[in-house]
Amino acid sequence: MQSDLLPPVIRIGTRGSPLALAQAHAVRAHLSALPDMAATEIEVAVIRTSGDRIQDRPLSEVGGKGLFTKEIEAALLSGEIDLAVHSSKDMPTVLPEGLELSAFLKREDVRDAFLSPVATTLRELPQGAVLGTSSLRRRAMALRVRPDLQVIDFRGNVETRLKKLAEGVAQATLLAKAGLNRLGLEAHATSLLDTYDFLPAVGQGAVAIETRIDDFRIRERVARIGDEATGIALIAERAFLAVLDGSCRTPIGGLAEIEGEHILFRGMVLSPDGRRSEAVRLEGGIADARAIGMAAAEELVGRGGRTFFGGD
Numbered sequence: 001m002q003s004d005l006l007p008p009v010i011r012i013g014t015r016g017s018p019l020a021l022a023q024a025h026a027v028r029a030h031l032s033a034l035p036d037m038a039a040t041e042i043e044v045a046v047i048r049t050s051g052d053r054i055q056d057r058p059l060s061e062v063g064g065k066g067l068f069t070k071e072i073e074a075a076l077l078s079g080e081i082d083l084a085v086h087s088s089k090d091m092p093t094v095l096p097e098g099l100e101l102s103a104f105l106k107r108e109d110v111r112d113a114f115l116s117p118v119a120t121t122l123r124e125l126p127q128g129a130v131l132g133t134s135s136l137r138r139r140a141m142a143l144r145v146r147p148d149l150q151v152i153d154f155r156g157n158v159e160t161r162l163k164k165l166a167e168g169v170a171q172a173t174l175l176a177k178a179g180l181n182r183l184g185l186e187a188h189a190t191s192l193l194d195t196y197d198f199l200p201a202v203g204q205g206a207v208a209i210e211t212r213i214d215d216f217r218i219r220e221r222v223a224r225i226g227d228e229a230t231g232i233a234l235i236a237e238r239a240f241l242a243v244l245d246g247s248c249r250t251p252i253g254g255l256a257e258i259e260g261e262h263i264l265f266r267g268m269v270l271s272p273d274g275r276r277s278e279a280v281r282l283e284g285g286i287a288d289a290r291a292i293g294m295a296a297a298e299e300l301v302g303r304g305g306r307t308f309f310g311g312d
């Protein structure tokens, strides 16, 4: 079984933000607990991405999701690193040839958190209050229930956004509860948004592990630390997103919930101002996860037609 042996050192590639590092270290801890990893040293290698460099423009204008993954995926393909750890929600649906998402850690809280020094919930914010968020989905979802809010762009990592909120740049912001939890900052959440009012982003709360498809030794280890229900949910959600992704400027929410052999999928597309929205809900068996995600998206495309997807 010589060929199954790992090199003495393997490298995990990640972005350098505190959240990304926390996620990479969580994967490292899971891997090093595997019985046959005792003799392998696992390093965490920080890779700076274009998304980290571009700080002055809204990301939706400069090219979206791939910006946070391009350099990391190049390092993975070249063998500089052996696996990459990402927030699933930041991953494009199409990966470079030769790479795959082999596993997901057990999903954290999927909900968005509401953070504000002046109100307990989104609904209780004063009339015309300023909400800081750079997410098209959060903007549209918030405006759907509070059309009076003034939404301003709020870039930067989680800590930067908390600082801006403390400085009064905005009266409220929205952040993934999962990210706050992983950073030990959960006490900053004022309240949590119910997924029935406010659908999370596809993949929210799930840490993805990307590997080279032909690297069987690494894939086999990574598969052993993956959570099966999370993987099934992500198949449905990413299939949903892949059908809709034609327009990455469309606000989209999507969530699959797994209960034993059963899957419940809910999805929504919105106009950027939140005035129009279309929701879908489909359920079935987990074996049909991909088909359910795709069917949900096709249903929305059929109903929304040109209104939401690139039409005028």
Ligand SMILES: NCc1[nH]cc(CCC(=O)O)c1CC(=O)O
Pocket (backbone or CB within 6 Å): 087, 088, 089, 090, 158, 174, 175, 176, 177, 178, 179, 203, 204, 205, 206, 207
């Ligand atoms: N876009 C940044 C990003 N990517 C993943 C998370 C949170 C962690 C997760 O969803 O797993 C965040 C921060 C946020 O949206 O609050």
